Amino acid sequence: MQKSTIPPKEKPLPRGVYxxxxxxxxxxxxxxxxxxxMYKHxxxxxxxxQHGLVYQGTNGxxxxxxxxxxxxxIKTVRKAVTDLGVPDYPIVAGISGQSTNESIQLAEDAAKAGASFALLLPPSFWAxxxxxxxxxxxxxxxxxASPLPVVIYNFPGVTSGIDLNSDDLSALASHPNIVGVKLTCGNVGKAVRLTSKFTPAQFSVYGGSSDFLFPTLEAGGVGCVTGMANVFPKSTSRVxxxxxxxxxxxSKRLQDIVANAEWACKKSLALTKFAAGYFAGKKLGLTDPKTFxxxxxxLPANEKMQKWxxxxxxxxxxxxxxxxDKVFGKVVNGTH
Known part of the structure; x- marks a missing residue:
């Protein structure tokens, strides 16, 4: 096995839980x-x-x-983090389109609106x-063409089974504006193959959920992107x-609890959104279930699945x- 000699990326995606x-x-x-x-949330x-936020991905x-x-x-959430006193906080925007042209346009829009990085699924309409x-x-x-550094998003479940393998990802890692990958395929072996070749500065590897965050870190990955954080942001980042x-x-003790709780998120986005409303909505002053x-x-989750x-x-x-809670230098009341 040979270590990569590609140069480090000019603007790598910061490590952590997104x-x-x-x-x-x-x-x-x-x-x-x-x-x-959206501002309050x-x-x-x-x-x-949370170490960073991703907007307009699958959960979005x-x-x-x-x-x-x-x-x-994107404009709203950039204002939200600026008002909180962290104007340079990492905001990742999904730019996934079915054509090259559409994805480039979405990247340009996101950059103008205030995003820091771009997240990109493969095209899949004609798989x-x-x-x-x-x-x-x-x-x-x-x-x-993207004005933002690009993070590859590998999620075969929403791309008609299209799955970038470790050879594909290794080939793309050499591009100076491709800085990492989110592996929602859940393939830890793929993560190990990539981390064995590339340092995080060259090409960062993130798990696609928090139920295998600890193994991802042990394997050389640098974090994860997890829908669970919409509900329990403190626990997921704490692992x-x-x-x-x-x-x-x-970390492993908390990981075990997180993994069991995240099982609900695996079932459907409707359950993730319901849970966010149920466990976090009141804290945000968002009490209408329809918001979520x-x-x-x-359709929203049925009563049986809500209870589960x-x-x-x-x-x-x-x-x-x-x-x-994390405390920042600037305190606001959570409204515009």
Whole structure:
């Protein structure tokens, strides 16, 4: 096995736990984006210790949002972190389009709106046409034109089974504007193959959920992107913080609880959104359950699954309540 000799990236994605933030809507027939709710939720997540935030990914229902809505959300959350006193806080924007041109346009929009990095799924509408040549060309062309550093997003479950293997990712890692990968495929072996070749400065490897964060870190990865953080931001980031501090036994103990709680998030986005409303909504002053509904045509969780979610994720509530909020230099009341 040979270590890579590619140069370090000019702007690597900072290490840590990132929340792929859900989209929150007004309780109206058209479910317009609720920017005030997004502002409050953003500050809640940052105070909860998240090391960065991802908007307009899968949990953000990116395919259901218009380009204009995406821009307004990024502008809103950049203001939220600036008002909180951390203007340079990492904001990652999803730029996944079905064409190279669309993805480049989304990257340009995100950069103008205030995003720091871009997250990119492979195209998948005509899955049989996405050959290896087309796939590598897509990422290179978008990265060539993107004003933001690009993080590859590998999630076969939402891309008609298209799965970048470790050879594909190794080939793309040499691009100067491709800085890392989010492995929602859950393939720890793939993570090990990549971390054995590349340093984090060359190409960073992130797990796609917090239920295998500890193994990801042990394997040489540098963090994760986890929907669970929408509900329990403190506990998910704490697994990482304890590991970094060398408190591995404590980290593993908390990881075990997090992994069991995250099982609900694996079932559906509707359950993640319900849990965010149930466990965090009151803290944010967001008490209308419809704020946390998926956007139509997708449906909210039924009563049976809601009850199961409360029981499954509730195992983490005590841990979450024990962890204090992060305090920043500027205090705001959570509104515009």
């Amino acid at each position: 929340c792929p933030v859900i989209s929150l809507y007004k309780p109206t027939a058209r479910q317009e984006i609720d920017l005030d709710a 953003c500050q809640f997540l940052v105070r909860g210790g 229902e990116a395919v259901l949002l218009s380009p204009e809505e995406k821009i307004s959300v 049989k046409s996405v050959t290896e040549e087309a796939l590598l060309g897509f990422y290179r062309d978008v990265a060539d 990482y913080d304890l590991w970094i501090a060398g408190k591995k036994e404590e 509904f998926p956007r139509k045509p997708y 979610t409360i029981e499954t994720m509730g195992v983490l509530l005590e841990e979450e309540e024990k962890i204090p």
